[in-house]
Amino acid sequence: MLSRYLDESIAVLQRTQEALDATVVDTAVTRIADALGAGRPLLVCGNGGSASDAQHITGELVGRFLKERRGLNAICLSSNPAVLTAWANDYSYETVFSRQVEAYGQDGGVLLGLSTSGNSPNVVAAFEAARALGMTTVAMTGEGGGRLRALSDLLIDVPSRHTPLIQQAHICLYHYICEQVEARLAG
Numbered sequence: 001m002l003s004r005y006l007d008e009s010i011a012v013l014q015r016t017q018e019a020l021d022a023t024v025v026d027t028a029v030t031r032i033a034d035a036l037g038a039g040r041p042l043l044v045c046g047n048g049g050s051a052s053d054a055q056h057i058t059g060e061l062v063g064r065f066l067k068e069r070r071g072l073n074a075i076c077l078s079s080n081p082a083v084l085t086a087w088a089n090d091y092s093y094e095t096v097f098s099r100q101v102e103a104y105g106q107d108g109g110v111l112l113g114l115s116t117s118g119n120s121p122n123v124v125a126a127f128e129a130a131r132a133l134g135m136t137t138v139a140m141t142g143e144g145g146g147r148l149r150a151l152s153d154l155l156i157d158v159p160s161r162h163t164p165l166i167q168q169a170h171i172c173l174y175h176y177i178c179e180q181v182e183a184r185l186a187g
């Protein structure tokens with residue numbers, strides 16, 4: 001059983017390596033590094049496991065990944081329970097991230113959204129708000145990108161529809177992004 005699961009995980013990573021245009025990931029690194037280097041924010045959002053991934057990404061960038069450096073302006077939109085619960089209670093859960101994009105987003109900043117389906121309504125609404133502000137939108141999704149495909153400047157979609165395997169590939173990809181952003185900004 002374990003061997004089969006690990007084989008499936010390896011197969012998704014291999015398909016990701018074959019299918020993914022590396023220039024898209026490298027362009028995401030450049031956009032994120034340029035924004036952070038200019039004092040613009042990186043906003044990151046997702047639901048469930050992807051919310052945990054959003055926290056993980058911002059933790060690596062505010063703290064450190066591999067190098068000693070200054071903290072970076074990375075904000076996880078799912079990590080403030082007071083904002084999330086107040087806004088969802090008074091308005092709607094669908095707009096909990098777009099409201100924060102309105103509050104923290106800036107022209108020249110980047111919104112990174114994680115959604116294995118690409119169809120999470122609150123992530124989609126955040127992308128719409130970010131585009132209205134002139135932010136670069138980067139989506140990490142499963143196969144095809146769902147609704148986020150049309151709202152993304154850069155789409156990083158893992159060729160799978162199996163949520164746990166998509167999330168595993170996302171971890172590899174965002175660790176690479178964090179490593180490369182840090183390398184550019186640590187000097």
